[in-house]
Amino acid sequence: MNFLRKHVTVLAGVFAYVVLYLAASVRYDGFFSLPIFINFLSNNAVLGIVAVGMTFVILSGGIDLSVGAVMSFSSVLIGVLVMDHHWHVLAAIGMSLACGTALGALLGTLIHTTGIKPFIVTLAGMFFVRGLAFIIHLESIAIVDPRHTAIATTRIGSLPLTAVLFLAFVAVGWYVAVFTPFGRNIYALGGGEEAALLMGLPVKRTKVAVYAVSGFCASFAGAVLTFYLSSGSHLEGVGMELDAIATVVIGGTLLAGGVGSVFGTLIGVLMLGLILTSITTYEGMLSSGLTRVAIGALLLGFVLLQKLLTRRIVGVGRAT
């Protein structure tokens, strides 16, 4: 009962996901199969990895709008380093991770020392990084490199590398959030910054680290994107920050911070992927407009179903 209560939002999410997945399986032939599910994992790996980083930021009570831009930037940077400067792929990825992490840390430091709200600092970060990405290369850039292709096509068992990376991020993220002091400090920070400070927790270090983690995840996602597309792309990251926030929040994490889980984010990502794929490709609607309406309606349906289940299980608490 205790377990159920504590994880009720996530469990409700899992349940709602299963319901929708089964519904889709009934509706579309061949939907209910392992390869299709694996496809979900690998197709949503980029968004998923970004969302894991975003989960930490939101748990800490902040928000990071720069993730989409950082992801694009990272993919373009890898492309430029590999194709124009002939770097080894791994070195290029290392470089982009370093840049992304440093950028996140910079944003975190700005947020902490100036006291400007994360929304603004990271929005400015988004503009800045997008401009930077255009400056280093105006167009999307194709990556043709045997070593890169070798990594991109690696499979571990029946899983493509991208899917494995996504699951690894979720697993490590979950571990960090639940079992490390750093993770617990993030929850404390989100639950009440002033209180966390008065309790003697390292608020500044945690805050800077959270944005650095998010920058790391976003730039890693950029690397995964290059595996997926074999190119560095400017366009993919546009609007991704909203998708990432949405997945985190439908995964049961409170935007106000302090409550939520990385596992919930996994559900959120899979859910959004399920909705998008089934509507845009399986249903194959003939109108873009109706497609959008259907996506929105399903998303809303999922959120409301989750709410309803949560309430049913926990009962209505002390009214607010």
Next chain:
Amino acid sequence: MSPRNFWPLVALVALLVFNLIFTTGFARLEFRDGRLFGALVDIFQNGAPVMLLAVGMTLVIALGGIDLSVGSVMALAGAVAALLMTEQGLSVPVSVAAALGTALVVGALNGALVTYGSVQPIIVTLVTLVMGRGVAQALTQDQKVRFENPSFEFIGNGTVVGLPVPVLIVAVVFVLVALLLRKTATGLYIEATGGNPQAARLCGLRVHTIQMTAYMASGLCAGLAGLIAAADIKEADVANSGLYLELDAILAVVLGGTSLTGGRANLVGSIIGATFIQTLTIMLQMRGVITEHTLIIKAIVALGVCFMQTAAFERLVRRLRPVEGA
């Protein structure tokens, strides 16, 4: 003017002065064909949609919420008005009323889901962001709806005593909302609800009604903005109208000094913020700055203006002027 608008205003004035001196043609203001004409007018004319969005957004943000759907509502309202005029041949007032009604309905939907469904505002309005434009696209079958209708175009293009109509619309909306906020109890109730909803409820405020009203107001403002945008270019462009404007509106509100955590509504600040953004945009366009650089300049300037409103900046200023402070 309250002291909290001091720094945003300083920033705006500084930007204007810079342009008046260094940007050729910026200062020129003339009277042409019965209308005032010049970059300074463009700032308000082109900035009108964002200003309207910012007014509505200020109310929502003061309540600790957020409204991402405004851009889509713009597209939807424009589409509804245009379709009713062209396809159904309805009169302009009826079409306008129907479009604003549609916007109001979306706002009410947002409000209802946030208050009664207790879904987080960002999710609710993200859903309406996706769906709103979808409905608009479905209605127009993905086509731009062109129209030639002088009395409707008047909303976006007309002038009254030399002043562009959009500017007048913004002024009227601003004055109405400002009066409501400062001269009636509404402002107090909104700020109290945003500052501490639990306490507000115990004080007998209709927390739900207040929230509903704010989202509906935001929807209405977005609808108006959508009509202006459509009338301005004589077509309803569902794919592009209002695209990403929600971010501009939020930025305007925050630049104006309203905190995203809610509890304060600074309408004047939001207008200053919107004006600032539009001045910056026009300046970069007039000076022919390329997009890559535009993005970076925007980032740095936005950070700078926000920094001017922080305690850290205040400390810095005090340290730089120790003599006067003592």
Next chain:
Amino acid sequence: KQQSSEKPQQAGETAGAPAAAKKLVIGFSQVGAESAWRTAETKSIRGEAEKRGIDLKFADAQGKQANQINALSSFIAQKVDAIVLAPVVETGWENVLMQAKEANIPVILVDRGIKVSDESLYTTLIASDFVEEGRMAAEWLAKKMNGKANIYELQGTTGAAPAIDRKKGFEEVLAKNPGMTIVKSQSADFTRAKGKEVMEAFIKSDREKIQAVYAHNDDMALGAIQALEEAGMNPGKDVILISVDGVKGAFEAMVAGKLNATVECNPLMGPTVFDTIAKIRAGEKVPKFIQSKDQLFEQSTAAQVISTREY
């Protein structure tokens, strides 16, 4: 009634498939619905499919390559008979096209090429050449202005292939005409509203200098025309405007004497696309690149052709 409403399509009647055994299933992955040109293209393909009794699976990618790749994999999983792809970007298609090739599904690219190491990954490309469009525009302008002009450029969305190529082709020709200079060049996102706004800014700063405007699409040019008119200037006369696409609105503007020329970039690909698919299925060989006929229209011819324009 709106100008956009249905009109009978005249081409392709011949290829009416024998509605015998099974309905042909074709997957079409489209970029989105961001411009009039794009929706005309969608409509043409969709309408043609309907007419031929083909089951068209349409997937709108909302401007995201990842969505297109998803769509393609699911088309492959559903074993469609052919795939039509209007790629968002030029790069990053190897993996998914490899899958299509393995599944023996022909892939027809429309409106823009892609960069792949192995050309056999797609069957054919039906498109216009954006760079060529830019060149045509520049050459026409150079002739019209006698090799001397202050040009103001309205670019498409930053980083988008048509914007980059149309600029590239244009500048290529300009390099040979030292008297022609681009004074200012700004992105206006391919939209009419932005086109108007940017043009207004140009007018405010450089009013007297503006002699010619080159817009990467018609929508932006139409916005610019409006800005010029409101400023009391005379578009088409004081200021020469040329743009790309050839949508109906542009022809109307030309008839009214406000736009000087437009380079057509034909979106009515439906008939060609399905004819090509029919040929492929019949085992005929098709060329790797089927260039759509791009044509420059001037004011003088606009009035004659306008009645035949479909989009």
Next chain:
Amino acid sequence: MSTEPILVARGVEKRFPGVHALRGVDLEVRAGEVHALMGQNGAGKSTLIKILTGVYPRDGGTLSFEGRDFRPTSPGDAQRKGISTIYQEVNLIPTLTVAENLFLGRAPRRWFGVDWRAMRRKAEELLATFDLRINVDQQLGTMSTAVQQLVAIARAVQTDARVIIMDEPTSSLDSHETELLLGIIGRLKARGIGILFVTHFLDQVYQVSDRITVLRNGTFVGTYEASQLPRLELVSHMLGKVPEEPALHERTENTRPAVVTAQGLTRKGIAPFDLTLHEGEVVGFAGLLGSGRTEAARLLFGADRARSGTVNGAAPKSPRHAIEQGLAFCPEDRKAEGIIPDLSVRENIALVVQRKLGFTLSRAQQERIAQEFVTKLGIKTPSVEQPVRLLSGGNQQKVILARWLAYDPRVLILDEPTRGIDIGAKGEIERLIHELSQRGLSVLFISAALEEVLRLSHRIAVFRDRKKVGELTSAGLPDVMKLIAGEEHHES
């Protein structure tokens, strides 16, 4: 007992915009002593503590710790150097569990990270020393204020600090928990730990403290041996004058008409209860921590939805409805449910009375009302435009009280209104309640301080185990104690 000073402050200065909060304050905490810090609301006690622990930088003066110069940069820094602090507003993380709040920053670990099982066990053990047996896996925010305060105390005392600072730790504890805490303070003292203790309860001060430092209006009045400082003298040091004892109520049967009649009110966990409030009557709620007094009051006001039962013949609907009927409710958790932190004192006070002032807002009118109550209740603030979050804890409480008094209700429900309020103001409030009841207002009064309830109430309703167990009209202390403890059953 050693007399070696551990923590010494000399001439500490602190200025806030518009407020000179501390002017040259000295303080010396010795090893193995309990040092009481006394002063009225807004005297500067909490500010001094925040300077000692690195929350605020100081504007002047020196600090030393264990003989060395001391410059704490953050609360964490002060903690690591050996100062453990319970701040005035319960400062824990409401979204985390009780166990985690106890061990955040020093959680037991195993090779893979935080050892949750061990943490739970240790948390249960620790809370057992306070007789607190609760589910440590529950979110702290769902616990009552008293439980939260106990958790904060438990967190602070478990470390091996040299100095423990407690800013009003007992403000929402009842006598039993307070006794336990004082016992623990005794043990800490025996271990040579220096304790700085802030409270407004004189009994507690004299029960445990060795020395007393008094602040008045930000200035240092003096440090005295507790044994050589008579109560009256202490009070006059704090106030600068001697207060008069408030009048006692006669506990009599009230024959005036009833204004509130509740019947069978209940919700999950709280047994149905009846209650009648007559015109001009003060009814006190007595009971132990968690006995259900707050919940009963909330049901009456409609703050929580009742499962069944009626108030004045109808089911209670909402606070709004209750207010329309002339009820007013001052909640116990002022931070979460009382103040609107960013609004000014004026706006906070005007919030409820505004409905009487009408739809159009007159700032002058609001100002007049706010000013009136600032004077009447002695709210210490540089101006009525000061954001209320910048006021001291006690003054915030007074603002909430003013908010309701300004509305001039028929029934006033006060849940712990004197929490964190200094003696002067407490007397002031008691007098006010008395005066209001004379004028016909009915008051429902809940307080952890039993003698206060006894002194003020005409009638006392006793709660035990979330059930109303009786009503007493002419009880003395022993009777109430028995009923609270459950030794004897009275039925009303």
